[in-house]
Amino acid sequence: MKLDPRTKMVMVLCLSGLALLYNTPGRLLLLLAVTVAMLLIFRFDLGAIGSYLKPFLSLMVFLFVIQCLFAPSGCVLLAVGPVPLVTTGGLLTGAGVVLRIVVVTAAAMLLATFNARDFILGLVQWKVPYELAFMVSIALRFLPVFRDELVNVVTAVQLRGVDLKKVPWGQKITMYSRLLFPVIYGAMLKAQRLAVSMEARGFRVYPRRTYLRRLEFSRADYVVLTVFPAAAIALVIRHINLLAH
Amino acid sequence: MSFLEIDHVSFTFPRHDKPVLTEIDLHFDQAVITALVGPNGSGKTTLTKLMIGVLRPACGEIRLDGRPLVEYSLGEIGRRVGYVFQNPDLQLFCGTVAEEVGFGLANRGCQRETVEERVAFYLDYFELKDYGGVFPLHLSQGEKQRLAIAAVLANEPLFLVLDEPTVGLDAYRKRLLEDYLKKISRSGRGMVLVSHDTAFVDRVAERVVILENGRVIEDSGRKGKAADEA
Numbered sequence: 444m445k446l447d448p449r450t451k452m453v454m455v456l457c458l459s460g461l462a463l464l465y466n467t468p469g470r471l472l473l474l475l476a477v478t479v480a481m482l483l484i485f486r487f488d489l490g491a492i493g494s495y496l497k498p499f500l501s502l503m504v505f506l507f508v509i510q511c512l513f514a515p516s517g518c519v520l521l522a523v524g525p526v527p528l529v530t531t532g533g534l535l536t537g538a539g540v541v542l543r544i545v546v547v548t549a550a551a552m553l554l555a556t557f558n559a560r561d562f563i564l565g566l567v568q569w570k571v572p573y574e575l576a577f578m579v580s581i582a583l584r585f586l587p588v589f590r591d592e593l594v595n596v597v598t599a600v601q602l603r604g605v606d607l608k609k610v611p612w613g614q615k616i617t618m619y620s621r622l623l624f625p626v627i628y629g630a631m632l633k634a635q636r637l638a639v640s641m642e643a644r645g646f647r648v649y650p651r652r653t654y655l656r657r658l659e660f661s662r663a664d665y666v667v668l669t670v671f672p673a674a675a676i677a678l679v680i681r682h683i684n685l686l687a688h
Numbered sequence: 689m690s691f692l693e694i695d696h697v698s699f700t701f702p703r704h705d706k707p708v709l710t711e712i713d714l715h716f717d718q719a720v721i722t723a724l725v726g727p728n729g730s731g732k733t734t735l736t737k738l739m740i741g742v743l744r745p746a747c748g749e750i751r752l753d754g755r756p757l758v759e760y761s762l763g764e765i766g767r768r769v770g771y772v773f774q775n776p777d778l779q780l781f782c783g784t785v786a787e788e789v790g791f792g793l794a795n796r797g798c799q800r801e802t803v804e805e806r807v808a809f810y811l812d813y814f815e816l817k818d819y820g821g822v823f824p825l826h827l828s829q830g831e832k833q834r835l836a837i838a839a840v841l842a843n844e845p846l847f848l849v850l851d852e853p854t855v856g857l858d859a860y861r862k863r864l865l866e867d868y869l870k871k872i873s874r875s876g877r878g879m880v881l882v883s884h885d886t887a888f889v890d891r892v893a894e895r896v897v898i899l900e901n902g903r904v905i906e907d908s909g910r911k912g913k914a915a916d917e918a
């Protein structure tokens with residue numbers, strides 16, 4: 444199935460909006476199922492999601508543990524003296540946080556199933572200024588660059604003889620936080636070089652841009668554009684009603 | 689037994705059908721400087737990445753110091769083999785030039801004074817003394833290259849793999865690098881160096897391996913050094 448990039452953007456907004464709203468693992472799992480079904484429809488390689496999430500695995504474990512420990516509620520499963528360590532409520536909250544990250548990442552993958560040009564074109568036809576649309580698409584393109592950068596640094600650090608797996612947690616955190624700044628700054632330097640090369644090729648020399656193609660909505664687009672927001676709005680209203688009771 | 693042994697190694701990038709390397713058989717000894725040469729895209733960088741375990745061969749085996757490379761962690765390999773990337777931007781990750789040179793030593797638990805002493809020596813030798821507090825990626829290409837080399841050498845690895853280390857260096861700095869590499873070789877450590885710089889290769893290398901289309905088409909080491917010297 445081929446949908447307009449704008450339709451996909453609306454889908455992503457609906458899915459990630461709901462993921463941020465929901466906090467129970469059950470509903471988040473349902474949402475994940477819908478997202479995965481969408482990805483399959485667009486023939487996205489699901490293995491790639493795994494490789495996207497892999498660098499964030501330790502962060503997710505960390506968040507899970509923190510939530511487990513600091514949001515105790517429900518039955519106590521494991522306690523040290525009077526302090527509840529693992530509770531059913533804590534486990535559910537922890538699982539919720541992790542699932543939320545997975546759903547948002549998976550939904551964002553839908554954006555990867557169309558190219559940056561179509562994305563810009565779609566936004567511009569919705570009267571978004573070209574510069575802004577271009578910036579958003581560059582930001583999207585830089586996400587994988589940033590991930591590659593992280594992978595590179597992790598490799599380079601180990602090749603200097605540091606066994607990252609064996610470094611104790613406390614030391615690892617200080618090391619990562621010391622590396623964070625140079626990595627971000629390095630990525631910014633690369634972005635700056637991109638800006639120079641863009642200007643050298645005449646970006647924004649003429650105030651008006653022309654476009655070769657126009658995107659047209661198909662019938663499938665109209666269906667999705669109706670069903671997704673309608674369903675999302677209905678679910679949000681239901682959620683708010685449930686909270687109110 | 690050689691220090692680094694590559695046996696029947698072939699390699700294809702995932703989701704590609706054409707192999708980048710086919711049936712590579714190479715043994716590298718300590719105290720020998722080997723140059724790996726060949727046209728662009730012949731697979732030199734890929735071969736060096738296989739040698740340090742960043743890439744895994746599809747078939748064949750690589751052994752380091754007698755043990756299969758797959759049994760080592762990247763950190764363990766890094767302490768034995770120093771690797772200088774083709775692109776220095778990929779291996780500089782610290783906040784200052786001095787930190788970069790001392791990173792390996794400091795994280796291996798060396799005494800602060802020892803680290804500082806060695807950092808000072810390498811900064812001095814590679815003429816980076818005035819840049820100790822500078823952000824590495826702000827250096828010029830040649831300075832970054834020298835820093836990447838200094839940071840790897842400061843770890844004093846047993847073996848070196850350098851991917852195009854002379855790119856961006858002026859004649860005088862090339863001479864300095866040449867002297868240092870020869871000194872390392874005299875101290876009994878071996879190295880593989882990828883280079884297009886024929887003059888540099890002629891001056892430094894004792895053995896030349898030529899790679900073309902992912903195959904070794906010539907290896908001056910095979911004839912045996914004795915024959916060469918006769």
Ligand SMILES: Nc1ncnc2c1ncn2[C@@H]1O[C@H](COP(=O)(O)OP(=O)(O)O)[C@@H](O)[C@H]1O
Pocket residue numbers: 701704708726727728729730731732733734735
């Ligand atoms: N990450 C990669 N994915 C796919 N192909 C690659 C990748 N890296 C290199 N190649 C291909 O492998 C071949 C050998 O590359 P490389 O080892 O970098 O050559 P050299 O260093 O000799 O110039 C080239 O044809 C190159 O296009």
Ligand SMILES: [Mg+2]
Pocket residue numbers: 732733734774851
């Ligand atoms: Mg190369």
